[in-house]
Amino acid sequence: MTDQTRRGGEPATDGGRIGGRQAETGFAEEDGRLTLRERKKLRTRQRISGEATLLFIRRGFDHVTVAEVARAAEVSTMTVFNYFPRKEDLFLDRIPEGRELLTRAVRERGADESPLAALRRLTLGLLAERHPLAGVGEGFEHFWRTVLDSPALRARGREAVEEMEDALAVLLAEAVGGEAGGPGRDVRLAAALIIAGIRAAFAGAAARQLGGDPVDEVAVEQAEVLRRTFDALERALPGFA
Incomplete structure (x- = not known):
């Protein structure tokens, strides 16, 4: 790109x-x-x-x-x-694609792959291929600046995060079946923590690109941030790891 x-x-x-x-x-x-x-x-x-x-x-x-x-x-x-x-969807036009990728990652994961492992694979894979949904790429500062300058786009972005959280809660409930809600299996809490972790990583990468950091350096650091994020999530959410 x-x-x-x-x-x-x-x-x-x-x-x-x-x-x-x-x-x-x-x-x-x-x-x-x-x-x-x-x-x-x-x-x-x-x-x-x-x-x-x-x-x-x-x-x-x-x-x-x-x-x-x-x-x-x-x-x-x-x-x-x-x-x-x-x-707002004219600019944030990949929201449906994001939900679809999230759904496929969890539902189509391998038999021995946990939901968190599937999501780790998804986020790192998108970053590796510089997919727009990874939020890191040449010229992305134009995108982030436009979002930050618009209250309407920021509001739609927050709404999209809530939609992702709701969708992930459903997926996690499917993944653990009748054990949803059991010890260590609170799907609402798990979905909220997972989406918050990914969002925080995104925000950090956006800030660096807006600050003029080289994209290749941002991508390398973003991969490490995502790995640390999922390491922490796996410790906090053993029922989904």
């Missing part, structure tokens, strides 16, 4: 990508499981989110209307809302 800019240092969009951020959710366009209609819808979704992202980063999220996004993407305002029910 590269940090592409337009003349004057302005962030650029390339097929929905800004600063290494690919605006898509679900399967990649080249995935053979997608029908022609699904590929067309995905391209439209990417175009809308890509244009929105560029406008938001250039002018600030709160200063851009959905109608302006629609004009830039050459679609109707109704079409924008068909793909993105809320304006």
Whole structure:
């Protein structure tokens, strides 16, 4: 992933990508499981989110209307809302993908793999491939700065964290079956601690990138932070380790 800019240092969009951020959710366009209609819808979704992202980063999220996004993407305002029910989801468009990855990691883990081990594997794997959901990459400071500058985006981010926590609690309950709620098996507490740990690691990486630290250095340190985080979680939550 590269940090592409337009003349004057302005962030650029390339097929929905800004600063290494690919605006898509679900399967990649080249995935053979997608029908022609699904590929067309995905391209439209990417175009809308890509244009929105560029406008938001250039002018600030709160200063851009959905109608302006629609004009830039050459679609109707109704079409924008068909793909993105809320304006905030135009920018934080990977929230559904995050929930899906979380779900698959826990439900499709190996027979001898614990829920915490599966989540450790997921987070470190996303970081290793510089997936946008890892929060570390070239040009990501544009993304983080836009979020921090917008009360609406910060509020949606907090809501997304709560959604992740709720989803994880359900997954952990499934994982331990009838033992949920037993000694050391409080799924609500476990989900809250796990999501809080991951969120803290994210916040640290974001702060370093906003401070101008080299991305490669941030990625190396982030991997170590995540390992320490999951080591601590496994000690605190032996019922899920």
